[in-house]
Every structure is written in C-alpha cells, then in structure tokens.
Amino acid sequence: MFSERRVNFRFRSLAVAGAFVLALIGTALAAPAATAQPREVPAAAAGVIRANEEVAFNYFVGKGLTPIQAAGVVGNLDQESYMDPTIHQIGGGPGRGLAQWSAGGRWDTYPGDNLVEFANNAGVDRYGLQVQLDFIWYELTEFSYYGLAQLRAATTIEAAVIAFQDKFEGCGTCHTDRRIAYAQDAYNLYT
Incomplete structure (x- = not known):
C-alpha cells in the first residue's frame, strides 16, 4: 500500500x-497580440518555424500555386500550429498537426479523408512535415469544398489567406490579421 x-x-x-x-x-x-506584430519565440523554435515555413512555401509553389497563394497557406499554418507537425492543440482540444485537424474527424476518423489513414497507407509517421503537406494537397485536390478553386483565384495575400482560412481551416476565432501578417512575412522571406 x-x-x-x-x-x-x-x-x-x-x-x-x-x-x-x-x-x-x-x-x-x-500568439502575438491582435495587432499582428512579429511573433517573439525562442531562437531555437524560430529556426524550426522558418525551416518548415520555407519547405511548405516551396512545396505549394512546386504544386503550381503562385507565391502569393503559397504564402496564404503558410500564414494560415503559422497561425494554426507554428509550423509544428507534432503539435497538439493547447488546452487539450482536438486539433493536431500543421492544420490542426480534429481528432475524431479529419485527423483520424473520416473515411477516406483522415491524416492517420493517409500516413498509414504511405507507410510514414503521421507527425512528419512532408506527409502533412501531402495530405493538405490531397484534401485540396480531392475535395472541392476545401477551396482550391478559391485559393487559385486569389491574387492578393489577403484573398489567399481568407480563401484557405474560410474553406480549408474553418476556424472559430480566426485572427485573420495575424494570418495575413504571417503570410506577408513568408512572402517577403521566400520570394
């Protein structure tokens, strides 16, 4: 005893x-205050964020998005996860990975549209950056309601951010100003 x-x-x-x-x-x-000031993170974390941002930006440009559209996606992913594919939603919520897919939904449950199944079928770790980027692209190209057409129509960073935010993320409190600031930052860095 x-x-x-x-x-x-x-x-x-x-x-x-x-x-x-x-x-x-x-x-x-x-996350920074709603004024969308540049984020302040520890130097080690900033290096990982930047490296993952650049990989993601180049990935989406390589898939045919314009740099503006790719930056819109990256700005959203920055807001959702700080580009950390291993992150779980702070506070214990259901969000997982880069896009904060919901456990019990797009993360692991929806038939034919969940990251865990996608990663398992590819024989890779679900928490890998590459598989999560591939899954984002899979969802965008296979399911029209996730907004690839709207994203491709975007010609400004703001429009690209909003297209991805509204159609793909479906966020509750979106903090659009932050997403736009992160997207502009990515665009400036990687173009």
Missing part, C-alpha cells in the same frame, strides 16, 4: 511537472 502511494505520488508529480513545462512552452509560443 505504501509503495503504491509512492508510485501514485511520483506519477502525480511527473504529471504536474509536465503540465508546468507545457505551460511554459505554451507561454513562450503564445
């Missing part, structure tokens, strides 16, 4: 410590 309590206490202590670390990480990566 005493050793069982000690084990439970250790698990509780680890859980509290883990929650504290996650809270610190969440605070460090918190």
Whole structure:
C-alpha cells in the first residue's frame, strides 16, 4: 500500500511537472497580440518555424500555386500550429498537426479523408512535415469544398489567406490579421 502511494505520488508529480513545462512552452509560443506584430519565440523554435515555413512555401509553389497563394497557406499554418507537425492543440482540444485537424474527424476518423489513414497507407509517421503537406494537397485536390478553386483565384495575400482560412481551416476565432501578417512575412522571406 505504501509503495503504491509512492508510485501514485511520483506519477502525480511527473504529471504536474509536465503540465508546468507545457505551460511554459505554451507561454513562450503564445500568439502575438491582435495587432499582428512579429511573433517573439525562442531562437531555437524560430529556426524550426522558418525551416518548415520555407519547405511548405516551396512545396505549394512546386504544386503550381503562385507565391502569393503559397504564402496564404503558410500564414494560415503559422497561425494554426507554428509550423509544428507534432503539435497538439493547447488546452487539450482536438486539433493536431500543421492544420490542426480534429481528432475524431479529419485527423483520424473520416473515411477516406483522415491524416492517420493517409500516413498509414504511405507507410510514414503521421507527425512528419512532408506527409502533412501531402495530405493538405490531397484534401485540396480531392475535395472541392476545401477551396482550391478559391485559393487559385486569389491574387492578393489577403484573398489567399481568407480563401484557405474560410474553406480549408474553418476556424472559430480566426485572427485573420495575424494570418495575413504571417503570410506577408513568408512572402517577403521566400520570394
């Protein structure tokens, strides 16, 4: 009984410590104020964000999107996940990965339209950057309601951001100004 309590206490202590670390990480990566000022993140995280942004930007340009349209996608993904394909929604919500696909939905449940099945069929880790970019492209090209036509029609960064935000992301509180600022930043960096 005493050793069982000690084990439970250790698990509780680890859980509290883990929650504290996650809270610190969440605070460090918190989104900027609604004024869409450049984000302030730790230097190590910024390097990963930038590297993943550039890969994603070039991926979508390589698929035939214009640099403006690709930047619109990247700005949205920055807002959703800081370009971290391993991220789970802060606060324990259902969002997973780059586009914050919902567990119980597009992440792992919808027949023929879920990232877990897509990754398993490809024999790769669902948390990989490349498979998540491939899945975004799959959804855009296979399901018209995710807005590829609207995205391709966009000729401004704002229009590209809004097309992807409204059709693909379907966000609740979108923070469009942040998405536009991130997209403009990506466009300036990678063109």
